[in-house]
Amino acid sequence: MAEQPVKCGDCPKLVTPQKTWSDRNGNQGRLYAMCKGTTEQPHPQWFRFVTELTPSPTLPSPNSYDQWIAPTESQQPAFPASTFPPTTCVVPGCDKRINQRCARHACAAHCRIQGGCPLAAHAPKNSEPAQALPATSQSSASSWGVGHVPIPPTQQDPSTRIGDANHAQMLSAGYGPPPPIPPRPIQPIASGSRPEPPASMNPLPNPRYASQIRPIFTEELAQKQELLRARQIQDAERLEAANRAKHEVTICAWLSDNEEPQSCIFQGDFIWPNFVLKASVLSDVGLVLGLDKPWFKVYNHARKLWERVRLNHVISVQGRPEILLKALDVDVCQDFSKFTTPPSTAAPHIRNDLKRERESVKQKGRKRFLEADAGSAPAPSRKRGSASLSCGSSTKRPRRQSRSPRSPSSHLTAPPRHSQRQVSLSHTSSSPPFHDNHQATSTKGSQSPISVSSSAAPSPARIPANILELTDSDSGPSFRTPVARHRRPVDVAPVAPSPPASIKQERSDVATRNTPRRTPRRRVTSTDISTFSKRWPSDYHVVDVATVLEACTPPPPGMTIARVFESHVFQTFKPSTFYDTKDRWNVASQEDRDAFESYGYTEEGLWSGFASRVPMKNATMRAARQRQTRLACRIKTQREEADDISSQDDSSDSSSSPSLSN
DNA sequence: GATCCAAGGCCTAGCGAGGT
DNA sequence: ACCTCGCTAGGCCTTGGATC
Structure with missing residues (x-):
């Protein structure tokens, strides 16, 4: 490439660039232009490196300022020179020659319009030159619509520093640092043999608007959103279908x-x-x-x-x-x-129906246990031991209803089923229908013996409530439970009917009372129970129990079973008792239900009688377990006794032997 | 009266579903 | 994850009948 002559900055002379031969400063091979004026008009040496600009295929022109970046310190020569800055005014449409020392690279007129520069000729009118210069080339560039990359202060052309009085002189003398350093152009990536990707695939087709989201991203985002939307619709449909199926x-x-x-x-x-x-x-x-x-x-x-x-x-x-x-x-x-009837009882699938499989295994275990119990249980040789394992059989001995003699009073005449229910429910509004009227009762209950514990038991009136203790079968097998259990209060005034709320509170207190077990005990008698209140469910009539169960399953919205239960029955809700009762009611045949409901508020219509008629669903298993527990307990006791006897014999022998020896 | 037995009542622990 | 509620299971305690 032929080096074009460069105009001297201090004189009109055109200088042909020369190549640097010395590598003392690392500039070997670079072109430079140097001028000392003519012999007639000599001037201080003007020097500048000349940079060759190769036209870029992607850059519009070598003069596009926005394609330049600031050179680094190492890249910056001592006196860089090139065809940049432009030799004509940078204002579009103006091709006037410019003063190379103009910081704005503009003609005087346009420089003055932009605020002037340190050059005296470019000082705006009515103002001091060089004071109003925006200092950086970027300001001018931005005002002209070109995007200069900011130059760090350390790299800025010293000629643009504001207030540097000597700077203009240095420039004019040709000793100063060079004019604004043109950033080096971004070299396009050599495409080589690789084909250019389509514009839509190029994430940065125009780096000037690099912040703008390109189609390659927006399209991907749209695809993601579309997928998400489709998945949401699918999920909604699946959920709705599942709900419909469920x-x-x-x-x-x-x-x-x-x-x-x-x-x-x-x-x-x-x-x-x-x-x-x-x-x-x-x-x-x-x-x-x-x-x-x-x-x-x-x-x-x-x-x-x-x-x-x-x-x-x-x-x-x-x-x-x-x-x-x-x-x-x-x-x-x-x-x-x-x-x-309930669902089929066919053998459950071991993997598909784990719940029924577990149930089946459990049932088999129970069956074996019952068989073993039947085999090991003492034969019904005992006359009284007529207890058969078939608890639901009709041979079961009836329990004597002695504890809670009823005084049917107003309920003696049993109206038809629906009217009964209406009557009992109407009682709810006025006074609790199922709450005890706290009558002092007599009859069979009083006939049952009152067994007082063997120790001299104080009278009920003298037993403090907090040490109230029930009898425990000290002689029999002991079934200790670590939990505090509900004890019946017996020192409550037996007859005086207290307001329901107080009774309820009293019961609640008793229910939560933790009574120590090593205090003087007193057996609770039927009389005590009957004079206090009714017990759920044995002292209630079947019609009432059925009403309560019906009201509780399911409870009204916003209510729990416990609240509904306690609104009907003036007693603390015991979940286990409630569900036991419910189970028994569900297990019962329709004939039994109808029969006991038809008894109404008579003694025959009591739940205790119904319970005697309808066994619990796992009553057989419970009885068998209890039997086995007692048997094991008895065996253990006998062994201990045998051991005691043998040890006593041994001790007596050992004690007697010395005497004998003596 | 003592003892055994069956049954009912009550307790805790735990599970599962649903809600927050 | 935590809580509440409904529900179940297993065990202990109490009661009362039957028998010796």
Whole structure:
């Protein structure tokens, strides 16, 4: 490339660049221009390196200032020189020659417009030159729409420093540091043989707007968002489908006698768990009602009976999403037992149905235990030991209802079932219907012997409440429990009926009282119990118990079972007792329920009698366990006694032997 | 009266579901 | 993760009947 002549900065002379031969300063090979003026008009040496600018394929022109970056200290020559700065005014449209020492690289007129520079000729009118200079080239560049990269103060052209009085002179003398250092251009990456990627794939097609998100990113973001949206829709659909499948209701309707029921499954068209038996639903299962007869029957699983309801009856399907209906004139429901018996008892799958598998294993263990118990249990040789393991058998001895003699009083006449329920519920509003009236009772209860503990027991009036203790079978096998148990208070005034709230509080206190077991004990008698209050559930009537169970399952929204229970029964809610009672009620046959409910508020209608009739579902197992425990306890006691005797013999022998020897 | 036995009542621990 | 609630299981205690 032929070196173009460079105009001297101090004279009009054009200087041809020369190559540096010396490498003393590391500039070997670089071109420089030097001028000392003419012989007629000599001037101090003007020196400048000449940098060759090669046109870039991506850069619009070598003069584009925004393509330059600030040179580093090491890159900066002592006197860099090049064709930069431009020889003409940088203001677009102005091609006037400029003073090379102009900090703005503009003609005088445009420099003055921009605020001037230290040059005297470029000083704005009515102002001191060089004082108003924005100091950096970037300011001018920005005002002209070109983007100079800021030059650090240490690298800034000293000629642009404000207030440097000697600077202009140095410049004019040609000794000063060179004019603004042009940043070096960004060298384009050699494309080589690699093809240029498409514009959409280039993340930085125009570095001037590098902050702008390129399509390559926006498209990816859009794809991600689209995927996310699709997944959300899919999840919502899956959730809804799962909910619909989970909350489905099966309706079986018997339309006529000895005919198979019409079955229909409903999903989603109702708000779980309340299902409205609308006309459309009934017509779907074939049950068409007339305007004059909007009645039909719904089976109540809890009470095991058919109940007459009206059109648009709302039924809660929680726990049992199967609704059994029948027309009013249907008496015989074919295959009815199929819908009321629990699910099949086939062998459960060991992997698919772990819950039933566990249950099955547990049942097998129980069965073996019962068989072993039956084998090891003493044969019913004892006359009184007629206890058979079949607790549900009719041979079970009846328990004498002696503890809580009833005074049926107003409940003696048992009205029909529904009216009974209404009566008892109406009592709730006025006075608690199931709460004891605290009558001092007599009859059989008083006949039962009052056994006082062998030690001289103080009278009930003298027993402090806090040391109240019940009898414990000291002689029999001891079943110690580490927990504080509920003790009946016996020192409460037996007759005086106190307000319900106080009784309740009293009971609650007693329930939470931790009574020490090594205090003088006193056996609680039937009299004490009967004179205090009724016990749940044995002292309550079956009709009342059924009402309470019905009210508690499920409890009204916002209420717990305990609160509902305590609002009906004036007694602290004991979950285990409640569920035991509930289980017994559920296990009972419909005949037993009807029979005991029909007894009403009579002595026969007491829950204790019902409990004697209907065993607990695991009563056999409990009895067997208890039997085994007693047996083990007895064996242990006998062994200990035998050991004691033998040790006594040994000691007597040892004690007697010396005497004998003596 | 002592003893055995069965049954009922009550306790704690623990699980599972649902909500926060 | 934590809590509450419903529910169950297993064990202990109490009571009362039957028998010796």
